Amino acid sequence: MITTALIVRAVSLVLLALGVALGVFRAAHPIQDTRETLYVFGTLVEIEILDTDKDTAQAALVDVGQMLQRLHRDWHAWRPGMLSDLNEAIALGETGAVNDQLATILRRGALFDCQSDGLFNPAIGTLVGLWGFHADSPPQGAPPADTAIQPLVAAQPRMADLEISDNRIGSANAAVQLDLGGFAKGAALDMARGALAAWGIRDAVLNAGGGVEVMGSHDSRPWRVAIRDPFAWGAVAAVSLKPGEVLHTSGNYERFFDHNGQRFSHILDPRTGYPVEGIVSVSVLDTDGARADAAATALSVAGPSEWPQIAADMGITSALMIADDGAMMATPAMIARLAPPAEDATLEVQPVALPAPRANDCAVP
Ligand code: ADP
Numbered sequence: 269m270i271t272t273a274l275i276v277r278a279v280s281l282v283l284l285a286l287g288v289a290l291g292v293f294r295a296a297h298p299i300q301d302t303r304e305t306l307y308v309f310g311t312l313v314e315i316e317i318l319d320t321d322k323d324t325a326q327a328a329l330v331d332v333g334q335m336l337q338r339l340h341r342d343w344h345a346w347r348p349g350m351l352s353d354l355n356e357a358i359a360l361g362e363t364g365a366v367n368d369q370l371a372t373i374l375r376r377g378a379l380f381d382c383q384s385d386g387l388f389n390p391a392i393g394t395l396v397g398l399w400g401f402h403a404d405s406p407p408q409g410a411p412p413a414d415t416a417i418q419p420l421v422a423a424q425p426r427m428a429d430l431e432i433s434d435n436r437i438g439s440a441n442a443a444v445q446l447d448l449g450g451f452a453k454g455a456a457l458d459m460a461r462g463a464l465a466a467w468g469i470r471d472a473v474l475n476a477g478g479g480v481e482v483m484g485s486h487d488s489r490p491w492r493v494a495i496r497d498p499f500a501w502g503a504v505a506a507v508s509l510k511p512g513e514v515l516h517t518s519g520n521y522e523r524f525f526d527h528n529g530q531r532f533s534h535i536l537d538p539r540t541g542y543p544v545e546g547i548v549s550v551s552v553l554d555t556d557g558a559r560a561d562a563a564a565t566a567l568s569v570a571g572p573s574e575w576p577q578i579a580a581d582m583g584i585t586s587a588l589m590i591a592d593d594g595a596m597m598a599t600p601a602m603i604a605r606l607a608p609p610a611e612d613a614t615l616e617v618q619p620v621a622l623p624a625p626r627a628n629d630c631a632v633p
């Protein structure tokens with residue numbers, strides 16, 4: 269007959285065995301893994317922290333979560349907040365007050381606008397809104413009229429129009445309306461990595477819809493990430509990220525709308541006022557998330573022939589472009605880092621040499 273005492277004994281023996289087994293397991297694999305998924309910047313942000321005690325990791329995640337929520341509010345292009353207040357002031361020909369973090373991302377935005385010859389242009393907020401992308405869900409119906417688009421292009425809003433003096437910002441051109449959507453995610457993940465480092469965390473991965481940034485490694489192995497197949501469920505390639513590296517992908521499969529069989533991407537060509545065509549995704553490997561994110565957008569605008577020059581001008585060495593016919597092109601430095609997504613898979617990428625960067629006098633204002 270089985271008595272309660274026997275059950276208790278059996279259970280405690282099992283627990284003891286389990287405890288011993290766990291102890292052995294821990295000694296062989298001293299990994300503590302803490303994961304969290306946050307909803308910020310209109311996307312899910314997954315953070316995984318290794319080798320940190322649970323209490324510290326949880327506290328760091330709360331801290332980072334609050335920071336990302338605050339950045340999301342402050343940098344939002346169309347909801348009331350610090351950036352929309354600034355946009356209102358600019359439209360009225362006045363100056364607006366910003367905090368250090370907003371001033372910093374705007375200064376960097378001006379650098380990327382200059383280096384990309386205006387292909388990356390966070391001052392085209394009115395145009396982005398006109399195309400219907402200032403909403404949580406994709407726009408529906410017909411694209412805007414050309415007569416509405418052309419005046420916005422002719423007004424030539426550029427980041428160089430901004431007059432930034434410490435924490436007050438104005439614009440020489442009232443057509444400037446700031447939209448940080450092209451690089452806010454990268455800039456925010458960079459700041460999140462900084463915050464995790466301040467908590468003493470060395471090994472972590474942060475993943476936010478198309479952007480992955482790592483710290484340290486995954487238990488003596490590098491963090492391995494996949495580049496999504498823009499045409500089907502799955503991956504086209506895998507990349508092992510070294511400590512401190514980031515991989516940002518811009519794709520017209522992320523946010524778009526279809527009308528009469530035509531697809532309109534949320535990445536706009538500031539020269540024409542129309543969405544980019546012919547490119548499905550661009551991935552940029554770098555150590556600076558804001559720059560990689562901005563460059564992925566800029567190279568999407570640059571298109572299949574112009575992108576190597578713009579990459580060189582922005583200081584990017586590793587980039588991959590997937591055209592809408594499925595052709596893959598990448599810089600030699602990027603090809604050296606790409607692996608097939610699975611053992612039995614193949615990878616066909618056309619190498620594209622990077623030209624020398626063109627001389628420019630671009631600087632952070
Ligand atoms: P994702 O958000 O899918 O990663 P991107 O990083 O390319 O894609 O950002 C696209 C967003 O950037 C658009 O939704 C818009 O807010 C903004 N944007 C669109 N075109 C440009 C451009 N030429 N330069 C800068 N920002 C842009």
Ligand code: MG
Pocket residue numbers: 449450451518560561562563564565
């Ligand atoms: Mg981008």
